[in-house]
Amino acid sequence: MFNIIARKTLLIYCLLHPKASNALKEWYVEFVKSDFQNFNELKEVYKNASIVGDDRVVFNIMGNKYRLVVRMVFEYRIIQVKWFGTHAEYDNIDVETVKYKKK
Numbered sequence: 001m002f003n004i005i006a007r008k009t010l011l012i013y014c015l016l017h018p019k020a021s022n023a024l025k026e027w028y029v030e031f032v033k034s035d036f037q038n039f040n041e042l043k044e045v046y047k048n049a050s051i052v053g054d055d056r057v058v059f060n061i062m063g064n065k066y067r068l069v070v071r072m073v074f075e076y077r078i079i080q081v082k083w084f085g086t087h088a089e090y091d092n093i094d095v096e097t098v099k100y101k102k103k
Helices: 007-016 018-033 039-045
Strands: 003-005 050-052 056-061 066-073 078-086
Touching: 003 007, 003 018, 007 018, 007 078, 018 056, 018 066, 018 078
Parallel strands: 003 078
Antiparallel strands: 050 056, 056 066, 066 078
């Protein structure tokens, strides 16, 4: 099981993007229960997931309408939410350095 830091951040993104709220909550439930040992195991289940610098993984949410950027440390079973937004917004960020900013 993974510890997702911080659940509150995901809930804020649910409020900011109500159309994606259910999909984001489903992702959370799946990952709290998941037991991936490495990115290769994750990729077998989440074919569209991409790994980028600093242990970051990008997930397509709602058929690629939204993107979720997290930092996954498999060794310590930790996922840190970095960013969530539309595909168009994703095209305007630096995925390797983007950080969550309180709005």
